[in-house]
Amino acid sequence: xxxxxxxxxxxxxxxxxxxxxxxxxxxxxxxxxxxxxxxxxxxxxxxxxxxxxxxxxxxxxxxxxxxxxxxxxxxxxxxxxxxxxxxxxxxxxxxxxxxxxxxxxxxxxxxxxxxxxxxxxxxxxxxxxxxxxxxxxxxxxxxxxxxxxxxxxxxxxxxxxxxxxxxxx
Amino acid sequence: xxxxxxxxxxxxxxxxxxxxxxxxxxxxxxxxxxxxxxxxxxxxxxxxxxxxxxxxxxxxxxxxxxxxxxxxxxxxxxxxxxxxxxxxxxxxxxxxxxxxxxxx
Numbered sequence: 419x420x421x422x423x424x425x426x427x428x429x430x431x432x433x434x435x436x437x438x439x440x441x442x443x444x445x446x447x448x449x450x451x452x453x454x455x456x457x458x459x460x461x462x463x464x465x466x467x468x469x470x471x472x473x474x475x476x477x478x479x480x481x482x483x484x485x486x487x488x489x490x491x492x493x494x495x496x497x498x499x500x501x502x503x504x505x506x507x508x509x510x511x512x513x514x515x516x517x518x519x520x521x522x523x524x525x526x527x528x529x530x531x532x533x534x535x536x537x538x539x540x541x542x543x544x545x546x547x548x549x550x551x552x553x554x555x556x557x558x559x560x561x562x563x564x565x566x567x568x569x570x571x572x573x574x575x576x577x578x579x580x581x582x583x584x585x586x587x
Numbered sequence: 588x589x590x591x592x593x594x595x596x597x598x599x600x601x602x603x604x605x606x607x608x609x610x611x612x613x614x615x616x617x618x619x620x621x622x623x624x625x626x627x628x629x630x631x632x633x634x635x636x637x638x639x640x641x642x643x644x645x646x647x648x649x650x651x652x653x654x655x656x657x658x659x660x661x662x663x664x665x666x667x668x669x670x671x672x673x674x675x676x677x678x679x680x681x682x683x684x685x686x687x688x689x690x691x
Contacts, residue, residue: 420592428601435605435628439612444620444681451624458631461601464593467638470650470657474634477657482627482664489668490620493675512614520607527603531596542645555647556654563651567658574662581669584676 424464431457444490448483455479467547598639605632619671619681623664630660 434457437450455478462471545551556564605628612625634653641649671681678685 421597424593424597428597431601432604432608435608438624438628439608439616439621441621444618447621447624451627454628455631458635461598461635462638465598465638465642467641467650467653470634470638470653473654473657474631477661478627478631482661485664485668486620486624489671492672493620493681516611516614519610523603523607524600527599531599542642546642546645547647547650551647552650552654556651559648560651563655567655570662571658574665578665578669581666582672 420464424461427457427460427464431461445487448486448490451486452479452483455483465547466542469547469549469552595639595643598642599636602632602636602639605629605635617683619674619683622683623667623671627660627664630656 431454434450434454438447438454441447441450455474459471459474459479462468462474609625609627609629609632612628613622616622616625634656637649637653637656641647674686675681680686
């Protein structure tokens with residue numbers, strides 16, 4: 419039953435991810451990426467990770483993508499600057515490299531996955547992935563990483579302000 | 588008791604596919620902003636496998652880890668986009684091939 423939900427969602431995500439890299443204009447890429455984030459939130463719900471799904475929608479599809487759109491609009495890209503995806507001289511070489519990389523990774527994963535039996539579904543407690551359980555783990559075992567994350571975000575904020583200032587003196 | 592009937596291998600295949608798409612975007616595209624978006628695709632692909640293993644093993648550590656990944660992604664996006672704006676101010680272009688100041 420869940421497979422019937424999983425396959426359309428996964429196909430949707432992969433199609434929109436391809437849309438991100440094959441779209442000619444950055445705005446189109448950004449909109450595809452928003453769609454992909456929403457699809458991934460659906461997949462996280464399917465994996466019972468409700469808290470992460472909500473975070474995905476709020477932070478990724480909300481904050482980060484708005485920032486992307488904001489910068490795209492701010493830079494005011496002219497039509498001539500929107501290169502097609504095949505505009506580099508060494509692009510053929512890179513494309514072949516990417517192809518090999520893709521085939522290699524997918525083949526290796528395929529090989530490992532179907533030689534080991536990992537498909538016994540775990541039976542989870544009802545509380546799996548709820549805010550209560552995540553919060554308890556976050557504030558007991560992972561307090562130090564949590565505090566370090568706050569310092570990281572503060573540093574990033576200061577760094578962004580300093581970098582985007584008009585005059586560096 | 589909840590039961591997840593989607594096998595672990597399906598999630599891992601989806602994660603690998605999205606990761607490869609992200610790598611392809613980084614290697615093929617020359618637009619700075621699209622390359623940056625491809626990095627976001629790769630981060631998200633990792634989140635899927637973290638949560639899939641979490642689900643498989645009945646742990647919460649993987650979800651904390653993907654929470655941290657989301658934090659780092661937010662920090663990275665704010666600093667990265669500030670760098671792109673600063674670059675664009677010095678040289679009005681978004682083509683990666685135009686920025687070769689630090690090359691060799």
